[in-house]
Amino acid sequence: MDGAYNPRTVEEVFRDFKSRRAGMIKALTTDVEEFFQQCDPDKENLCLYGLPNEQWEVTLPAEEVPPELPEPALGINFARDGMQDKDWLSLVAVHSDAWLLSVAFYFGARFGFDKTERKRLFGMINDLPTIYEVVNGKDKVSPQGNNHSNNKHKSNSKPQRGSESQSKSSKIMVQKEEDEGLQEEDDEDEHGDALCGACGENYASDEFWICCDACEKWFHGKCVKITPARAEHIKQYKCPSCSNKRARSS
Known part of the structure; x- marks a missing residue:
């Protein structure tokens, strides 16, 4: 853990918040199988910590009383x-959101933020979706504007509309050159609310x-280690979380 780390400005506290948040989102999405295994109910009271280096840790709470930093929910395992x-x-996501806010404030x-600084910090935090929203897919509208679209994989170019004629096996959507100028502004408006199910960052x-065919969440290819070339050969994509759920139930 990292009690000695002390960000002192609004920007530093927000950067710390984002990094810890990224680590906890990773635990509850892309690293969910490892997280599940570490939360053994036979162990003592465990906590989920988000770290300033965008990693996560499941461990026992700090021994000192009072602790250097606010403590996460105890006994999640x-x-x-x-x-x-x-x-x-x-449930873990909700408690994680509460912990992140408590650490930020x-x-x-501790460093004497006044009313204006506290308001600015909360505004910056509030512009991000909560971990709960990311985990439950309530943080976004599908980039296609329709969660049941048959064409779910996107290349670096913007997805074209009216792509229903494409086959399920050919999921990479290529924007026609002649349409780019007309659709650029509309595409940004239509897809701007979409967020990655792994890192929680906005659509770009x-x-x-790439979209998971099971949970229908969207992911940056880099977050789930899928390249455009590899996606062309995937007939049905399942994100790490959905793949792990199937493995545990079998």
């Missing part, structure tokens, strides 16, 4: 096998995205 995986992950209080038209 005890409920793991007593409820559905999705419900358990949602702890730093604000110059990045490759």
Whole structure:
């Protein structure tokens, strides 16, 4: 853990918040199988920590009283096998959101943020979707504007509309050159609310995205280690979380 790390400005606290948040989102999405295994109910009270280096850690709470930083929810491992995986992950996500806020405003209080600084910090934080929203897919509108589209993989160019005629096996959507000028502004408006199910960051038209055929969440290709070339050969894509759920149930 990292109690000695002390960001002192609004920008530094927000950067710390984003990094810890990224680590916890990773634990609850792309690293969910490893996270699940580490939360053994037979162990003592465990906590999920987001770290300033965008990593996560499941460990015992700090021994000192009071601790250097606010502590996350205690004993998340005890409920793991007593409820559905999705419900358990949602519960951990809610507590993780609360912990992130408490850490950010702890730093604000410690270094004397005034009313204006606190308001600015909260505004920056509030512009990001919560971990709960990311984990449950409530943070976005599908980049296609329709969660049931048959064409879910996107190349670096913007997805074309009216692509229903493409086959399921050919999921890479290529924007026709003659349409780019007319659709550029509309595409940004239509897809601007989409967020990656792994990192929680916004859609960007110059990045490759892929959609899970099981949970219908969208992901940066780089976040799930899928390249455009590899996606062309995938008939049905399942994200790491959905793949792990199937492995555990079999």
